[in-house]
Amino acid sequence: xxxKLQVIDKVLLDFASEVGHTGPVAIEGNRTxxxxxxxxxxxxxxxxxxxGIVDYVPDEMTVTVRCGTTVEELHAALAEKGQRxxxxxxxxxxxxxxxxxxxxxxxxxxxxxxxxxxxxxxxSDDGQVITGGGPTVKNVTGFDLPRIMVGSLGxxxxxxxxxxxxxxxxxxxxxxxxxxxxxxxVSSIVLRPSAIxxxxxxxxxxxxxxxxxxxxxxxxxxxxxxxxxxAGPPDLPAHRWSLAPAALRxxxxxxxxxxxxxxxxxxxxxxxxxxxxxxxxxxxALAQRVKEQFDPHGRLNPGRTPGVR
Numbered sequence: 001x002x003x004k005l006q007v008i009d010k011v012l013l014d015f016a017s018e019v020g021h022t023g024p025v026a027i028e029g030n031r032t033x034x035x036x037x038x039x040x041x042x043x044x045x046x047x048x049x050x051x052g053i054v055d056y057v058p059d060e061m062t063v064t065v066r067c068g069t070t071v072e073e074l075h076a077a078l079a080e081k082g083q084r085x086x087x088x089x090x091x092x093x094x095x096x097x098x099x100x101x102x103x104x105x106x107x108x109x110x111x112x113x114x115x116x117x118x119x120x121x122x123x124s125d126d127g128q129v130i131t132g133g134g135p136t137v138k139n140v141t142g143f144d145l146p147r148i149m150v151g152s153l154g155x156x157x158x159x160x161x162x163x164x165x166x167x168x169x170x171x172x173x174x175x176x177x178x179x180x181x182x183x184x185x186v187s188s189i190v191l192r193p194s195a196i197x198x199x200x201x202x203x204x205x206x207x208x209x210x211x212x213x214x215x216x217x218x219x220x221x222x223x224x225x226x227x228x229x230x231a232g233p234p235d236l237p238a239h240r241w242s243l244a245p246a247a248l249r250x251x252x253x254x255x256x257x258x259x260x261x262x263x264x265x266x267x268x269x270x271x272x273x274x275x276x277x278x279x280x281x282x283x284x285a286l287a288q289r290v291k292e293q294f295d296p297h298g299r300l301n302p303g304r305t306p307g308v309r
Contacts, residue, residue, distance in 0.1 A: 008121070008129050008131075009054075011050045011052075011066070012050060012066075012121060012129050012160050012161060013129065015047075015049070015050050015123065015160050016123045016127050016128065016129050016160075017127070018047055019047065019123045019127050019158055020127050021125070021126045021127040022299070023045060023299060024041055024043060024044040024045065024298075024299050024300075024301075024302045025044060025045045025046075025047060025158070025299060025300065025301075026040060026044050026045070026046055026047070026154055026158070026300065026301035026302075026304075027046070027047055027048070027049050027067075027068075027095060027099070027154050027158050027159070027301075028046040028047065028048060029049070029068070029092055029093040029095060029096030029099075030070065030091055030092045030093055030096060032090050032091050032092040032096065033090075033092070033096070033100050033102075036100060036153065036304075037153045037155075037301075037304035037305050037306055037307075038303060038304055038305055039303055040301055040302065040303040040304050041302040041303040044301065044302060044303070047158070048068055049066065049067040049068035049093065049095045049158070049159065049160050050066040050067070050068050050160055050161070051066050051068040051069045052065070052066050052069060053065050053066075053069065053073075053074065053077055054066060054161065056077070056078070056081075058081040058083060058166070061083065061165060061166045061167065062118065062163055062164065062165060062166060063078060063085070063163070063164050063166055064161065064162070064163045064164075065094050065161070065162060065164065066094075066160060066161050067093060067094050067095025067096075067098070067159045067160050067161060067162060068093055068094075068095060069093060069094050070091075070092070070093050070094070071085075071087045071088070071089050071090075071091075071092060071093065071094055071097055072089060072091070074087070074094060075087075075089065078166055079169060082168055082169050083166040083167060083168055083169060084110075084166065084167060084168075084169050085110075085116055085164050085165065085166055085167070086103075086104065086106075086107070086110040086111045086112070086113060086115070086116040086165070086167070087104070087113065087116060087164070088102065088103070088104035088105070088113075089104070094162060094164075095159040095160070095162075097113065098113070098117060098120070098149065098150050098159055098162060099149075099150075099151070099152065099153050099154045099159060100151065100153065101113055101114070101150045101151025101152070101306075102151075102240065103265065103267065105195050105197070105233060105236070105262065106194045106195050106206060107195070107262070107265050107267075108192070108193055108194055108195055108196065108262075108264055108265065109192060109193065109194025109195065109206065109208050110167065110194065111165075111167075113150055113151075114146070114147050114150045114151075115165065116164050116165050117133070117146040117147075117149070117150055117162055117163075117164060117165075118133055118134060118146065118162075118163045118164065118165055119131065119132065119133030119134060119146060119162065119163035120132055120133055120145060120146045120149050120157075120159060120161070120162045120163075121159075121160050121161040121162070122149060122156075122157030122158055122159045122160060123157060123158040123160060124157055124294070125157075125294065125295045125296065125297055125299055125300055129160070130145075130157065132144070132145020132146060132149070133145055133146040133163070146162075148290070151306055152306055153301060153304045153305075153306045154300060154301040154304070155291065155295065155300050155301045155304055155305075155306060156290065156291065156294040156295060156300065157294060157295075157300065158300065170208035170209050170210070171209070171210050171211060172207075172208065172209060172210060172211040172213075172214045173194075173206065173207070173208045174206070174207045174208075174214050174218065174229060175204060175205070175206050175207075175229070175230050175231065175232050175233060176204070176205045176206075176207065176218060176221065176227045176228065176229055176230065177202060177203070177204050177205075177227065177228045177229075177230045178202070178203045178205070178221070178225050178226060178227045178228070179201065179202055179203075179226065180225040180226050181203050181205075181221065181224065181225035181227070183196055183198040183203040183261075183263045184249070184263060185224075186203070186205055186221070186263070187263075187264055189220050189221055189224060190205070190207065190217040190220060190221060191217065193205050193206060193207060193217075194206040194207065194208045195233065195262065196262065196263040196264055197233055197234065197260050197261065197262060197263070198248075198260070198261050198263050199234070199258065199259060199260050199261070200251050200259070202234075203263075204230070204233050204234060205221065205227075206233070234260060236260050236269040237257070237258050237259060237260060237269045237270050237271045238269070238271070239269065239270050239271065239272060239273045239274065240267065240268070240269055240274075241254075241267065241268035241269070241270055241274040242266060242267060242268075242274070243266045243267075243268060244266055245263070245264055245265060245266040247266065248261045248263060248266065248268065254268060254270045254272070255270065255271070255272040256271070256272070257270065257271025257272060258270075258271055259271065279307075287306075
């Protein structure tokens with residue numbers, strides 16, 4: 001990391017001044033998943049996070065980006081060097097993706113969102129810029145803050161900048177479809193599928209690698225089932241569920257209507273919303289202690305509850 005990134009720049013300090021230290025406040029991204037966590041308080045002051053790519057070191061596979069930058073803009077810049085991140089592309093901002101914390105449909109191949117955030121900078125409830133995490137992949141010290149902030153919906157801190165891990169864009173990406181393969185056996189047939197989607201009848205498999213390697217993986221699948229190359233994944237139903245990966249076999253729980261399960265991950269997209277499960281008392285108490293430590297005055301995105309859809 002270059003020396004200039006050790007200093008908090010004026011853009012972030014100006015944003016912190018805008019946040020201030022009194023009154024309810026939240027960051028508004030592109031509102032792609034704005035309803036997550038329940039309705040925010042009506043009198044909350046909404047701000048836009050700073051934008052722009054601050055530093056990019058392709059050889060170190062890290063990029064420093066301000067959180068108001070769209071994922072599309074970030075990935076377009078990284079693609080010029082043949083790289084990308086694990087952030088989902090759904091029209092939102094970098095900060096929105098981190099605050100929501102939902103993994104992309106390609107998680108098996110591109111990694112979990114929490115693993116992508118190496119360092120975060122956020123504005124605390126008292127208007128200070130706080131840095132947590134480390135700038136290099138090898139530095140494991142200080143990773144707790146990025147992991148806590150990912151998925152917190154901006155209720156613990158207002159994300160303004162992040163150092164993200166990048167990874168190479170494979171030379172070949174191919175989607176396959178099969179009506180006869182066992183989706184739960186795919187990972188034992190191919191080395192590393194980027195996605196395995198299943199609707200109870202049809203399985204979609206994403207392979208990413210060099211063309212020869214993808215051809216070989218496809219041949220292994222074709223040896224055990226009929227497979228067809230398709231343009232891409234299926235359309236996903238509106239409601240996202242989160243389950244243990246082993247629970248996907250119990251398809252009756254998904255209710256009436258279409259559903260798509262991400263095998264090996266535990267994510268399901270269904271026509272019906274997932275029934276809200278009340279956390280146990282220990283988890284609730286821990287979440288409350290964390291909230292009180294990071295936002296003792298309850299001014300950061302009030303009304304939102306992470307994990308509630």
